[in-house]
Amino acid sequence: MLDLSHIPSSQQDIQIFYASEGAFAYQTWRKPKKCSFVYVLCIGAGSAGCPGVSSNLNTAASSFYGGSSGSVSRCLINSSFVPDVLYVKVGKGGIGAGNPNIGGGGQFGSNVGESSGIFVLPILSSQSSANERNSFIGGNNQSNFLAGGNASSLGDNFLIGLTNFISTVGKIALVGFSNTPFDQFILSSQIVTEGLAGAPVNSTLDTPFNGGSFAATAVSPRIQGGTGGGLVGGNGDDGYTSWKPFFSTGGAGGGNSYTAGGVAGKGGNGGIGSGGGNGGNANFGTAGAGGNGGDGIVIIISF
Helix, strand or coil, X not given: CCXXXXXXXXXXXXXXXXXXXXXCCCEEEECCCXXXXXXXXXXXXXXCCCCCCECCCCCHHHCCCCCCCCCEEEEEEEHHHCCCEEEEECCCCXXXXXXXXXXXXXXXCCCCECCCEEECCCCCCCCCHHHHHHEEEECCCCEECCXXXXXXXXXXXXXXXXXXXXXXXXXXXXXXXCCCCCCECCXXXXXXXXXXXXXXXXXXXXXCCCCCCECCCCCCCCECXXXXXXXXXXXXXXXXXXXXXXXXXXXXXXXXXXXXXXXXXXXXXXXXXXCXXXXXXXXXXXXXXXXXXXXXXXXXXXX
């Protein structure tokens, strides 16, 4: 049975492409000699988490969202169908924004996570969706805090109809809760995750609420949400990336600050392809900044 959910164990030729700066930051892959198959894993970047809110709110809306994850595409193709040269573009994660305005609402900043793609013939004058028409795999839409990266479709890609191909949409972050967010679990439906919600404010009860956390598993540590406090809330942990088995988590949420004029905790940064954590909320103080989304990645294995 062919399992496209894991990276093949062959070590003949493994090339890993990371995000690089620049609007036209293509990287080149050249097909190795004497390979029979080419396996591709293409992951879009995660979006940044929203910053918290600086106001006295005791509602679910006070927490907003963490960042969504990028989409994940995989394919296995006979090497005879693969061009000798492919062009790889790996998306950069969204950048989390702060909220410096006392009493202001969340500011989303450059929260978008860029798409990743592998192209037969890139369009150097544009990084728009027109690139999809020359796509070998990927070229999927960007992720933001309300939507994960779109799954790549057969109609948008060149040669994919000749492959064993799977593409799954990125995970969408859930709105925060009116009390301490529940623990979330990894690997429930995707190898990347959303970022988690920050802690809300309940100044009437002077209650310290923690940010959302990922529960520990047999293959990953606990990703702890920031601890709530009076004048200072704790920062959420950064996301975790595992290489064997391969998966990543989003950033945890920031803790709240329930005393007027305090500083809430920041959301954690996302692991590869995962979303950034949501900043904690403050009682008319400084709300926590959203965590950065994780950069995408492309892995091409020839064997």
